[in-house]
Amino acid sequence: MPILSAQGLKKYYGEEPNIVRALDGVDLEVEAGEFVTVVGASGSGKSTLLHMLGGLDKPTEGKVTVDGHELDKMSDEELTIFRRRNVGFVFQSFNLVPILSVYENIVLPIELDGNRPDKAFIDEIIDLLGLKEKRNSLPNMLSGGQQQRVAIARALATKPSILLADEPTGNLDTKTSQDVLGVLKMTSAKFHQTIVMITHNEHIAQLSDRIVRIEDGKIVGEGRGINEK
Numbered sequence: 591m592p593i594l595s596a597q598g599l600k601k602y603y604g605e606e607p608n609i610v611r612a613l614d615g616v617d618l619e620v621e622a623g624e625f626v627t628v629v630g631a632s633g634s635g636k637s638t639l640l641h642m643l644g645g646l647d648k649p650t651e652g653k654v655t656v657d658g659h660e661l662d663k664m665s666d667e668e669l670t671i672f673r674r675r676n677v678g679f680v681f682q683s684f685n686l687v688p689i690l691s692v693y694e695n696i697v698l699p700i701e702l703d704g705n706r707p708d709k710a711f712i713d714e715i716i717d718l719l720g721l722k723e724k725r726n727s728l729p730n731m732l733s734g735g736q737q738q739r740v741a742i743a744r745a746l747a748t749k750p751s752i753l754l755a756d757e758p759t760g761n762l763d764t765k766t767s768q769d770v771l772g773v774l775k776m777t778s779a780k781f782h783q784t785i786v787m788i789t790h791n792e793h794i795a796q797l798s799d800r801i802v803r804i805e806d807g808k809i810v811g812e813g814r815g816i817n818e819k
């Protein structure tokens with residue numbers, strides 16, 4: 591059983607004759623623990639797809655199921671709770687709270703949800719992501735790559751069913767991007783964390799388990815890095 595499944599997913603914006611078919615019939619299944627990248631040109635529908643998978647927006651047609659949750663059957667309130675409990679988001683911008691330390695940023699979503707952080711698990715993540723020395727630092731004392739690692743740690747801290755990353759390396763240089771990819775790959779293996787990541791960077795995509803290629807709102811190919819055309 592895949593942990594994530596999208597069936598016949600369509601998302602149209604606007605009305606005829608100016609309708610935009612951002613997603614035009616996407617079927618996608620992701621197994622638990624898999625690290626999948628979605629690649630495609632700007633405007634091909636990558637962000638729209640990620641928003642549908644994470645319950646940030648509703649499809650025009652089609653179904654998304656995440657870890658047994660059928661998103662189309664959920665109210666807006668249920669979707670909010672679903673996102674908080676089941677989805678970890680990482681974006682191009684790190685979105686860290688500038689007046690909170692690294693540790694405080696990482697546990698913030700857990701505390702906002704009214705829970706107590708599992709300190710041992712948080713320490714394990716901080717360690718694994720190489721943030722131990724920075725634990726009490728403010729975000730502005732960190733490099734871009736370190737800030738993105740904090741954002742990843744924050745996303746992992748809630749033990750989400752799926753981690754969704756939208757161009758997480760978009761603001762980072764090549765070397766730092768590869769580091770961040772290494773971190774995602776390692777957490778995917780270590781915690782059996784399912785990850786779906788958007789990138790337009792082919793080299794970065796090669797580092798994932800599976801590449802899904804999207805064009806004009808449709809999946810046009812799948813493969814494993816260099817075996818692809």
Ligand code: ADP
Binds near residue numbers: 610611612634635
């Ligand atoms: P990508 O992430 O691959 O760059 P997007 O999913 O952002 O692609 O966009 C796919 C298409 O849908 C584009 O043509 C884009 O202009 C359009 N689009 C995205 N969001 C909206 C929106 N809120 N309203 C209208 N059109 C949108």
Ligand code: ADP
Binds near residue numbers: 683
């Ligand atoms: P940028 O690529 O310009 O830095 P982001 O990657 O941060 O932008 O955001 C991409 C999209 O995700 C935007 O449409 C934004 O509104 C949305 N978004 C960003 N952060 C969140 C969040 N924490 N929760 C829900 N949606 C978000």
